[in-house]
Amino acid sequence: MLVARSLFIAATLLMTAVPVYAQSSGAESAAELAAARAKLPPDAAKVLFGSQVAPAPLEARSIGSYARGCLSGGIALPVNGPAWQVMRLSRNRNWGHPALIAFLERFAIASKAVGWPGLLVGDMGQPRGGPMLTGHASHQIGLDADIWLMPMPQRVLTGDERESISAVSVVKDGTMEIDHKVWTPLHLKVIRQASLDPEVARIFVNPAIKKQLCLEAGKDRAWLSKVRPWYGHNYHFHIRLACPADMPSCSNQEPTGPGDGCGADLAWWLGPEPYRDEPEGPPKPPMKLADLPAACRQVLVAK
Numbered sequence: 593m594l595v596a597r598s599l600f601i602a603a604t605l606l607m608t609a610v611p612v613y614a615q616s617s618g619a620e621s622a623a624e625l626a627a628a629r630a631k632l633p634p635d636a637a638k639v640l641f642g643s644q645v646a647p648a649p650l651e652a653r654s655i656g657s658y659a660r661g662c663l664s665g666g667i668a669l670p671v672n673g674p675a676w677q678v679m680r681l682s683r684n685r686n687w688g689h690p691a692l693i694a695f696l697e698r699f700a701i702a703s704k705a706v707g708w709p710g711l712l713v714g715d716m717g718q719p720r721g722g723p724m725l726t727g728h729a730s731h732q733i734g735l736d737a738d739i740w741l742m743p744m745p746q747r748v749l750t751g752d753e754r755e756s757i758s759a760v761s762v763v764k765d766g767t768m769e770i771d772h773k774v775w776t777p778l779h780l781k782v783i784r785q786a787s788l789d790p791e792v793a794r795i796f797v798n799p800a801i802k803k804q805l806c807l808e809a810g811k812d813r814a815w816l817s818k819v820r821p822w823y824g825h826n827y828h829f830h831i832r833l834a835c836p837a838d839m840p841s842c843s844n845q846e847p848t849g850p851g852d853g854c855g856a857d858l859a860w861w862l863g864p865e866p867y868r869d870e871p872e873g874p875p876k877p878p879m880k881l882a883d884l885p886a887a888c889r890q891v892l893v894a895k
Contacts, residue, residue, distance in 0.1 A: 625683065628725045636878040640892055641722025645684060648720050648894040654689050654733035654835060654842040655721075655887045660879070661843075662888035663721030663734035669693050669713065675700035676711040677744055679754050685715045685724070689734035691836045692716065695791055696737060699831075708782040710744030713737060714759070714828050720891050723879055733842060735833040739786070741779060741826075763800045763826035768862055770804045780808050786831055787815040793845065796822040796830040799861035806854035816852035821861045841887065 625642070632639050641662065652665030666687040671678040676696065678686045688696075700711045716737045718724060723732060730736055742760045749757070762779065764771045783805065787795055797805070799821035809816055822830075835842035881889060 625725050632725075632878055635880055636723075637881050637884060638723040638725050638878050640881055641718055641720055642725040644718060644720045644722075644892070646719050647687060648891045650891065650894050652690050653887075654735055654839060655891065656733060656841070656885040657843040658730040658733055658736060658832065658845065660883065661721060661733040661885060662891045663687070663689060663717055663719075663732070664887075664891045664894070665690075666717065666719055666721065666734050667693055668719075669696055669716065672748060673697065673700060675704045675744075676713055677749055677754070678713045679740065679749075679757070680714065681751060681754055683715070685718055685731075686713065687719045687721075687734065688716045688737065689833075689836065691791065692735055692737060692833055695789060695831075695833060699786055699789060702785050703782045706781040706785050707778050708743060708785075709746060712740035712742055712744050712759075714740055722884065722888065722892075730832075735835070735842075737831050738828040739782075739831060740828050743778070759827035761826040763798050768800045768803070770800050775804065777808070780805055783819060783829055784809075784812075784815050786829070787818045791833050792818060792831060793834040794830075794832040794848070795819045796825050796832070798822075798824065798826040799858065801826070801829070802853065802858055803862060806852065806858065809852075813852045813854075816854060817848045817850075820848070820853060821858060841885070 629639055629642060647666040647668075648664040650664040652667075654663060655661050667690055669676075669678060669686045669688065669692075671681060671686065696711070696713065696716075703711060714737075715724075715727060715731060717731050717734045721732050721734050723729075728736075740759045741762050760774055762771055762774045763769065779801075783795060783797070783801075786792055795818055797819055802819060802821040805816060805819060835844045881892065
């Protein structure tokens, strides 16, 4: 069974570019990012793209796949909005394709309409996309965003608070069970609201969260098909948009297929084997610029 699980993970990564997320509360400081950079070869794509502080002044394009690509013409989500606040500003990861910015702005308003107090937005993408120094294998083409599973306070957070406040897990430590001291019906409502947007291709959550959504959804189940279990994701849910229309430079992942995802697939994630935050295996060498689509070279050097 362990071998089968490993083969399934490898196949999933190759076919669908699903993210492997290093489980954390998203609290890396600027100093920790610098330390991560120092441990990598200078030609690593993580270093090259992680060092960019401004977007490529080119046509807005998502280039490549979610876990192997870059972003041109990216724009930043304003750090404060009528229904959102951006966290971890020092990381400079509030960039995305204009389609992602437009989605987050309308989703934030829609989330308030269903009772969620407002979004705390975690990592989106870097100014020019590409691999990140820490935390993600995806988020590379400006179409992914992490939304904290903690409602926005009804005041503007200070810069220090945005760096120091910890996200709150809705899953009991060391288990595959929801923490009912934290989880509320509003969590289902805000995740459902995101899934209803036609531009959303996937929402990744901890398997325990998927289980709880399946239990609470009732007869309204069509939206559940977009919500998929994956490692980590107990502090936030990860929204992924489909590639914008008429953008051949962007590679979509496979459709989710029929069904609500509450059957055999979820049972596999909740099976008897010990749950791990990430697949085990030897670390892979970091990607280089040559491993990305050729157009990413232009994105990297554009001025």
